[in-house]
Amino acid sequence: MPTLTEARLTLLRRRIAESGDAAAGEARPDPSAETPDSFGQFGIAERRMWKIYELDPESVSHNIGLVIDFDGDRTVESVVAAAELLVERFEVLSSIVEVEAGVPHRVRVRREGRWDATRSFWTWGLDDAAVGSTESDTMATRLTRTPFDLFAEVPLRLHVSGGDGRVTMILVVHHLAVDDTSWPLLLGTLVSGEWIGDVHAESRPATPDAATAAETTDAAVRHALDTWAADDVRHPLSGELPAESAAESWLSPMDDREGIKVAAAVADESLAAFDRVAQIVGATPNAMLIGVCSLAAFALTGSPDHVLVVPADNRRRTQSPQRIGYCGNIIPMRFRVDPTATVEQALRDAASVIYRAMEHSGTDFGPILTALRQRGGRFPVMEIMASVRPAPLRGIARPDDPPVTCRSVFNGIANYPLSIAFETDDHATHVEVDHQPGIVPDHVATRATGVLTALVDLIPSALGSTVAELLADLERRVPA
Numbered sequence: 001m002p003t004l005t006e007a008r009l010t011l012l013r014r015r016i017a018e019s020g021d022a023a024a025g026e027a028r029p030d031p032s033a034e035t036p037d038s039f040g041q042f043g044i045a046e047r048r049m050w051k052i053y054e055l056d057p058e059s060v061s062h063n064i065g066l067v068i069d070f071d072g073d074r075t076v077e078s079v080v081a082a083a084e085l086l087v088e089r090f091e092v093l094s095s096i097v098e099v100e101a102g103v104p105h106r107v108r109v110r111r112e113g114r115w116d117a118t119r120s121f122w123t124w125g126l127d128d129a130a131v132g133s134t135e136s137d138t139m140a141t142r143l144t145r146t147p148f149d150l151f152a153e154v155p156l157r158l159h160v161s162g163g164d165g166r167v168t169m170i171l172v173v174h175h176l177a178v179d180d181t182s183w184p185l186l187l188g189t190l191v192s193g194e195w196i197g198d199v200h201a202e203s204r205p206a207t208p209d210a211a212t213a214a215e216t217t218d219a220a221v222r223h224a225l226d227t228w229a230a231d232d233v234r235h236p237l238s239g240e241l242p243a244e245s246a247a248e249s250w251l252s253p254m255d256d257r258e259g260i261k262v263a264a265a266v267a268d269e270s271l272a273a274f275d276r277v278a279q280i281v282g283a284t285p286n287a288m289l290i291g292v293c294s295l296a297a298f299a300l301t302g303s304p305d306h307v308l309v310v311p312a313d314n315r316r317r318t319q320s321p322q323r324i325g326y327c328g329n330i331i332p333m334r335f336r337v338d339p340t341a342t343v344e345q346a347l348r349d350a351a352s353v354i355y356r357a358m359e360h361s362g363t364d365f366g367p368i369l370t371a372l373r374q375r376g377g378r379f380p381v382m383e384i385m386a387s388v389r390p391a392p393l394r395g396i397a398r399p400d401d402p403p404v405t406c407r408s409v410f411n412g413i414a415n416y417p418l419s420i421a422f423e424t425d426d427h428a429t430h431v432e433v434d435h436q437p438g439i440v441p442d443h444v445a446t447r448a449t450g451v452l453t454a455l456v457d458l459i460p461s462a463l464g465s466t467v468a469e470l471l472a473d474l475e476r477r478v479p480a
Helices: 006-019 044-055 076-089 136-144 183-192 210-226 268-281 285-301 343-358 365-374 442-461 467-477
Strands: 063-071 095-100 103-108 121-124 156-163 166-174 260-265 305-313 328-336 384-390 404-409 418-424 429-435
Touching: 044 328, 044 365, 063 136, 063 183, 076 121, 076 156, 076 166, 076 183, 136 156, 136 166, 136 404, 166 183, 210 365, 260 442, 268 285, 268 343, 268 442, 285 305, 285 328, 285 343, 285 384, 285 418, 285 442, 285 467, 305 343, 328 343, 328 365, 343 467, 418 442, 429 442, 442 467
Parallel strands: 305 384, 384 418
Antiparallel strands: 063 166, 063 404, 095 103, 121 156, 156 166, 260 429, 305 328, 418 429
């Protein structure tokens, strides 16, 4: 497991001492307070994200950077007008955080965008010293890798410039203010130039009452103890059981490290064939891709019994994206791959694991961790994250000609030793792999994208083969 920096280790020990001891932890949140209905009050997922921020405010691990190019008729002035509309309506983006009696809340502040002297570019949330280089990729990387001071700084930075028939916007936002549910509202407003409202109001789960929330948390904890938080869960990268005591384990996993990101395209014809596999197995394509991540984890680490951490949305109907920021959740899933089973059966087994785990996706990860710690359990094994996520502009109406394009900016940090993701837009899918050098063996990181793309290629014609036979074919195609 990663070794904590001494500064963060000292801070963690102090916070645990202030809360009583490592087994007691913080008080269990009041379920009735999990869905605030007024601006400023944090939701439960926001409180979890805020605790992460407080542990290391200098970290850039939750900074998200994008570069958006508008070609054709859009002018700098029209893009700036859309940005001003966004920050006026999207209250979370124009707020800072204050803490009173240990309770964080948002306070709206007034910020004005600024033109440079020649009106060649416009900025919001930036001072003159932060602008620096005018080369967009260089500036985007620097702004993405600059920490946010959320006590004094709004969680959004914008830089808009134009020339040669193209307007370029650099957008950097802290994850506390945005998640996959709120991207359509944020980016849809920028692309259309109009406020598009709360696009997901009717699709979010209902708000549970306190009694129901307590029951669902208890059920989620029982599921955790039966699966991903059981005593026999091993670290997949090493195959070893956790060596530290339960009390020590609550300090050990909470350090981000510098990371390396690589990507590779998934063949369109393979993905179309894989959609047919999902129909045969009786699962969604997204669930099947998480199943592929599990088979990839087995192929890369040799651990047939492993835990993958999968992100999910947990936004309630009362939590409008423009008023409540981060509403993500963490869903650990324990997979047990049988090499002698057919590939089709292995995918069915994976789907069963996924859907059983997703029954508890409405319960935030924070209360589950608190309950585990109160029972004397250890911090769960969380070495590999797997996800299927939409590209930022997926599903957002935009002109095809001239196009609006968007590319992500890597913040340089790997939140987990190994992260494997399928990202899909309206036309294509690619895989991304982040890893922490020195924690993940070089040969694992080097093979990862090849293993993921090859599995999508091979599985449609290998459903009747055993998993062992599939992995043998994979080895010939992507040797170690």
